[in-house]
Amino acid sequence: MIAAFTSEWATALARWLGYLGASVLVGVVALRLQRQATESQLNHSRRLVRLAGLALLVAVLARMTQQALLFAAAPEEALAMVGILRGTAWGTAWTVQLLAALAATLLPGAYVKKGLLLALALALMAVLPPAFQGHAFGSEEFMVQAVVADALHLLAAGVWMGTLAVLVIVWLGQASGTRALEFVTAFSPWALTGAATLGVTGVFASWLHVRTPAMVWGSSYGRTLLLKVVLVLAVLALGAVNWKRITPVLLSPGGVARLRTSARTEVAIAVLVFLVTAFLVATSLPGE
Ligand code: HEM
Structure with a gap:
């Protein structure tokens, strides 16, 4: 079970889900910058933001767990390993992405309705972290x-x-x-x-x-x-x-x-x- 969860395919699928979720969040905010959608149309994007946020959330949590399991000497030590990883550049990148994903899932309006600067910051937080992990x-x-x-x-x-x-x-x-x-x-x-x-x-x-x-x-x-x-x-x-x-x-x-x-x-x-x-x-x- 753990071997399957940490396999090459499972880690790639989690990363893929993260790319898709983050890209959609960037797309929603880019549409605001393109000024081609009215406010009511943007409101229709809320469900999509929530879905993309959920995809990103699942991806980040899965990647953190997979990495912790891969680094830990035994599965029981995985939780302690999450703590150690959180102090590294990888961990910081994941925490930043986790916050962007949580915002999209719980407060989708932050991407589509609230101030543009906040939406821009969240979109960057969603999409840029992998640059510090590859x-x-x-x-x-x-x-x-x-x-x-x-x-x-x-x-x-x-x-x-x-x-x-x-x-x-x-x-x-x-x-x-x-x-x-x-x-x-x-x-x-x-x-x-x-x-x-x-x-x-x-x-x-x-x-x-x-x-x-x-x-x-x-x-x-x-x-x-x-x-x-x-x-x-x-x-x-x-x-x-x-x-x-x-x-x-x-x-x-x-x-x-x-x-x-x-x-x-x-x-x-x-x-x-x-x-x-x-x-x-x-x-x-x-x-x-
Ligand atoms: C539709 C166009 C493209 C999309 C959607 C795309 C998407 C991506 C994404 C999401 C990453 C991952 C970055 C990371 O996790 O740090 C990446 C990395 C990369 N891409 Fe692209 N890309 C595109 C076009 C291209 C093109 C045209 C090239 C080459 C000429 C290219 C070469 C690379 C390379 C070499 C990496 C680095 C992979 C690594 O870290 O080993 N990409 N791309």
């Missing part, structure tokens, strides 16, 4: 640059994919062609900035962790990264289709339905990108 933080060279790039990568993933997920789940469902066009027009610059940031920071992290082409083919880290890049290219291709092909005909009959289907597929592939990433960050770096 390969970037353990980097022997360029550690500061690696952590900053990783933090930007996480934020950009939330802004781009989180916003799109919220649009698909909450807004596009009932939107008219005109309203959908408003959403897409407001969202496009954010998506472009998010994609560019992900590209630059992703290439930097790839270079940092995989220094030669031989390491790409010759290590399981390199091959997992390659799978991720292929999936990212599919997301990019669909994003380009949405932007260049579907948006211009959005007001014609069937335009919104086409956008909905294409955007849903884009989000579904992005969910897979997060899953592959959840394995990637736990895979030993080439040469380790």
Whole structure:
């Protein structure tokens, strides 16, 4: 039972759930910044915030327990190990994320209705902590640059994919062609900035962790990264289709339905990108 709970799959699934929850929370707040949703529409996001918060809460608690069980010499010592871990950078990162998750679960209005600064702070608390827990933080060279790039990568993933997920789940469902066009027009610059940031920071992290082409083919880290890049290219291709092909005909009959289907597929592939990433960050770096 404990072996299954602390297995590679179980830890990756917990990490994945955390990425999804945090990205949706960032998406909800990014929509506020894009000023494209009215207050009453944002209120409809409350349920989604609560759900995302719950996902993040489960993920953080599971990850803390898994790590404590993996480090403890015996299961009975796991609780004491949680205490020890709480004093480390990992533990601090988890505590910060736990607070953001609790706020989303118990006070979803803090993300959608209360002051924007509070919502921004909570979204950052939800999404940035993994930058202090992965390969970037353990980097022997360029550690500061690696952590900053990783933090930007996480934020950009939330802004781009989180916003799109919220649009698909909450807004596009009932939107008219005109309203959908408003959403897409407001969202496009954010998506472009998010994609560019992900590209630059992703290439930097790839270079940092995989220094030669031989390491790409010759290590399981390199091959997992390659799978991720292929999936990212599919997301990019669909994003380009949405932007260049579907948006211009959005007001014609069937335009919104086409956008909905294409955007849903884009989000579904992005969910897979997060899953592959959840394995990637736990895979030993080439040469380790
Ligand atoms: C849809 C686009 C993308 C999404 C949603 C995404 C998402 C993520 C997330 C959530 C992380 C985890 C960060 C952490 O836990 O600290 C990550 C890490 C990473 N990503 Fe991406 N990413 C995307 C695009 C890219 C691209 C284009 C590349 C490469 C060119 C890339 C390469 C990496 C690398 C190397 C890491 C570090 C993994 C590690 O710590 O070992 N990503 N990405």
